[in-house]
Amino acid sequence: xxxxxxxxxxxxxxxxxxxxxxxxxxxxxxxxxxxxxxxxxxxxxxxxxxxxxxxxxxxxxxxxxxxxxxxxxxxxxxxxxxxxxxxxxxxxxxxxxxxxxxxxxxxxxxxxxxxxxxxxxxxxxxxxxxxxxx
Numbered sequence: 614x615x616x617x618x619x620x621x622x623x624x625x626x627x628x629x630x631x632x633x634x635x636x637x638x639x640x641x642x643x644x645x646x647x648x649x650x651x652x653x654x655x656x657x658x659x660x661x662x663x664x665x666x667x668x669x670x671x672x673x674x675x676x677x678x679x680x681x682x683x684x685x686x687x688x689x690x691x692x693x694x695x696x697x698x699x700x701x702x703x704x705x706x707x708x709x710x711x712x713x714x715x716x717x718x719x720x721x722x723x724x725x726x727x728x729x730x731x732x733x734x735x736x737x738x739x740x741x742x743x744x745x746x747x
Contacts, residue, residue, distance in 0.1 A: 621669075626714045629662075637662070638710025640701045689746060700730060 629637035644650030645659035673679075684690055701707045704726045706715070711730075715723020 618673075622709075622713060623717075625662075626709070626717065630714065633658070636706075636710050636714045638706050638714065639663070639666070640707040641710065684746070686746075700733070704730065 626637040629635050639662075641650055642659040642662050645656060646663045648656070650659075684693075704711065706723070706726065708727075708730065711720075711723040711726040716727060
């Protein structure tokens with residue numbers, strides 16, 4: 614199932630790039646969808662893309678139910694979300710923009726950003742496990 618999901622993510626990125634000439638970066642599209650971001654993407658396209666993410670996940674969950682777990686602490690979720698948002702702004706993009714679309718275009722900036730956020734993710738998991746938070 615993961616392989617199929619990866620293919621669909623790649624296909625969505627390719628359609629956005631080849632069809633609209635835009636990178637399928639979720640953070641930028643989300644900002645545009647709620648009216649915070651500016652850019653060439655129409656708000657309708659951004660909104661459709663962002664709404665399609667949970668709807669696609671819901672469709673897959675109906676076809677093949679999955680078990681999802683979250684940290685028991687709301688504080689951990691909120692702090693984590695704020696840190697991800699800060700990192701997205703600091704890195705001028707997110708995993709979809711840099712990790713999927715940027716790497717496929719061999720962008721040095723995206724390679725650097727992806728290496729840094731992967732390293733930060735590894736360090737965060739190691740720290741949370743060491744502190745007993747997982």
